[in-house]
Amino acid sequence: MEGNPTSANLVPDVFAAAVPKKASRDGFGKALAELGEKDQNVWALTADVSESTRTHWFAEKFPGRFVQVGVAEQNLAGVAAGIAACGKKAFISAFAAFSPGRNFDQIRVSVCYSNLNVKIHASHAGLSVGPDGASHQILEDIAMMRALPNMTVLVPCDLEQAKKATIAAAALKTPAYIRTSRENTPVFTTPQTPFEIGKANVYRDAKDVAIFACGLQVFEALKAAEELKKKGIEAAVIDMHSIKPIDRETIVRYAKQCKALVSAEDHQVNGGLGSAIAEVLCELHPAPLVRVGVKDSFGESGNCAELYRKYGIDAAAIAKAAEEAVKLKSSE
Amino acid sequence: MKRLPLAANSIRQSVIRMLVEAKSGHPAGSLGMAEVFTALYFGVLRHDPTNPSWKERDRVVLSNGHICPVLYAALAEAGYFPKEHLLTLRKLGSPLQGHPHVGSLPGIENSSGPLGQGISQAVGMALVGKRENQDWRVYALLGDGELDEGQVWEACLLASKYSLDNLVAIIDRNNIQIDGTSDDVLPLEPLSEKFSSFGWNVVVVDGNNINAVLHAFSMAQSCADKPSVIIANTISGKGVSFMEKKFGWHGKSPNKEEGELALKELAEERKKLEAM
Structure with a gap:
């Protein structure tokens, strides 16, 4: 089961070209x-x-x-x-x-x-x-x-x-x-995918590193997990659709299980999902967290993919952050 | 017909007592609007102080929340809650917050404080009333300094678009704001023309003359297909000689001695009214 999609009722192959x-x-x-x-x-x-x-x-x-x-x-x-x-x-x-x-x-x-x-x-x-x-x-x-x-x-x-x-x-x-x-x-979730305010959705379960993402970064995180797998790193992917109330229990569970965490969002790193997760970790179960988001700057014109690459919030940036998080864990 | 002037006098006395006790708050606008609030709560409104959430009630939306002492005093005078509660204004745990809060006190229709927000809410309420063919009305009270806020004019455009003739806005035109006269801070004239060019029916009135104010409300109510605005020319601090027309009293409460002096003046006025 490790590294594979969990029973979250996603479309059969989230990366298939046929996914609308x-x-x-x-x-x-x-x-x-x-x-x-x-x-x-x-x-x-x-x-x-x-x-x-x-x-x-x-x-x-x-x-x-x-x-x-x-x-x-x-x-x-x-x-x-x-x-x-x-x-x-x-x-x-x-x-x-x-x-x-x-x-x-x-x-x-x-x-x-x-x-x-x-x-x-x-x-x-x-x-x-x-x-x-x-x-x-x-x-x-x-x-x-x-x-x-x-x-x-x-x-x-x-x-x-x-x-x-x-x-x-x-x-x-x-x-x-x-x-x-x-x-x-x-559109990789389905009508059967669960949704409950305040309850995160786990799309991949794993033990090496956990990626918490929201919005369009959830799909980027799934892509990143595939890349990481090729390098022998098994990444959990958790969809944090509710920023408030936040699912403290799931955050702590993965802090304990993976001991290395990543957050990813199309938002400033200051104040968004990453900050919300850091608050939970600091109060309940400190663990290394690498935040993926816009680093205290404004954006610019360009298409979405170009901007995600340039500002470091695409799948590649998430995978890189996951590797950093894993290193932080081993250096502890 | 001295019932209403006597009620206005009671409201003014309450305002002074509240502010002395609270040691902060806004006397100028509160005193200047005593006749308008008296006219509303004792003449114009369809309301039931024993049933503040009555669905068919008229709604009073205070947009310039800082003059809430006069609203609280009028509500207490009308029987929404015991007058003793007035002396808890601005104190920890009191339902009489420094600026009004929905749910804390019966008779409060909107939370306010930041200027310009109440009129939008009044437009929203009037829109529901109009679309659902209700016969209750919405009365929104605004300060003249508040008209500096762009949101007011956004709301005025929309009220006109939807022909909200169930909405009456009342402007406290006392020409003072925190930093000086409104003519100095940001001129508003020609004000009537501004509103009429926005598609509103405009009624200008001496806001410290109760009979004139009552007449202005009936003029506003009889206008179809347009929202109405009553520009109430008032004297800030009205009824207390040393506070009248002085912008320094916008947001400064009287101390104990000043409060006693003010109450003495108001008591004398009351004697005269009773003797009439």
């Missing part, structure tokens, strides 16, 4: 339209990006519960808070660079302080947005959102998981943040 490539934002949009059908209390709002955030599928079906606020992200969050204060479930969608990039204060006070039922869907997050460049590549949103009381933070790895994350977030009565991407990437 689609964006996680589509998963959000499909789930939102489904929720709208089932629940008259679901409202959706957007800031002039209904198609890009895949909110238009909801808008076409339920115009009476759709609100177009224009390019006004501060008002977007505030209006949603007012709608939620009337007993509705308000989903706001915009590019992550602007919501929560621009409306952190409104999310903090209007939404979180009142603990209202507002879900923040942020698409186009991270370097993966590509050619638009650094202004649009937000790399600080996970840090901002996980610092907020009452907030749940979800970073799905593909279209299927984005669907499940959206439906799971809708079941909460409290604020939640759902981070999706525009880039088309393999």
Whole structure:
């Protein structure tokens, strides 16, 4: 079993060319339209990006519960808070660079302080947005959102998981943040893959090193594990779709089992998944951790693959980090 | 009809007592808005202080949260909670937070503090009311300095887009803010024209004249297809001579001696009202 995919119900061969490539934002949009059908209390709002955030599928079906606020992200969050204060479930969608990039204060006070039922869907997050460049590549949103009381933070790895994350977030009565991407990437999880907020998914079990990843880095981590295997290193791959609440038990279990850990994310190394894991390790079970993420810099224009390579957050960088982590373990 | 002026006087006395006890807080706007809050809670609103979560109630959204002493005093005066609670303002464990918090105190519809946020929430509420054909209304209270925030104008555009005639915004036009007069800090005039060009029905009123304020509310309510704004020209610190029109009293509480002086003035005003 070691080094092999666990019984997580992934597609049979995650690397096969036949695995369809689609964006996680589509998963959000499909789930939102489904929720709208089932629940008259679901409202959706957007800031002039209904198609890009895949909110238009909801808008076409339920115009009476759709609100177009224009390019006004501060008002977007505030209006949603007012709608939620009337007993509705308000989903706001915009590019992550602007919501929560621009409306952190409104999310903090209007939404979180009142603990209202507002879900923040942020698409186009991270370097993966590509050619638009650094202004649009937000790399600080996970840090901002996980610092907020009452907030749940979800970073799905593909279209299927984005669907499940959206439906799971809708079941909460409290604020939640759902981070999706525009880039088309393999849909390697299936409708049968488990999803539970606060419970990490183990896609490979192993004893040499454990790679914790979120979002598009989960697939990169699976590729890295294949490369590592060729070098005789068996890597566990754990999908940390929930950044908050974080699965402390799984982190500690792998700290004990592998004694060498890697985190990987399309986000600054400061404040994101890697930091969240480091906090758990320091408090509960110290172990070497090498963090893969953007190293305190802005991005630039380029395509997703080029940027992931240049900024060191692709499969090769994750594999390199895993080797470093293994060395740290043996030098102890 | 001296019931309402007497209620406004009680609210002012409560505000002074609260702020003296709290040793911090915002007297100027709180005193200046006593007539508007009196008009709302004792004349305009459809509400039931014994049932603050009544679904059919009108919603009051305080956007400039720092003048919450006048909101708390009005709620207590209307019977939402015992007046004794007012003296816990800003103290550890009190439901009367320094800026309002939903869920801590009955009658509070929104958490506020950072300016510009309440009006957006009021727009969201009015949108639900309008789309679901409810006949309750939303009243949003804003400071004039608050209009410096861009979010206010984002919200105004949207209210106009959706023809939210169930929404009334009230601007406390006292022309003071922390660093000086609003004319100096960031000029707002011509203010009426700004709102009318944003598609709002504008009513300008002497905000310290209760009958005029009541009339302004009925003018606002009778306008169809547009949101309404009442620009209430008020005197900051109204009712306490040494606080009136002085921006230094925006966020400074009176000490014990100043508080006694203020209460003496208000007690004299009350005697005159009662003798009328």
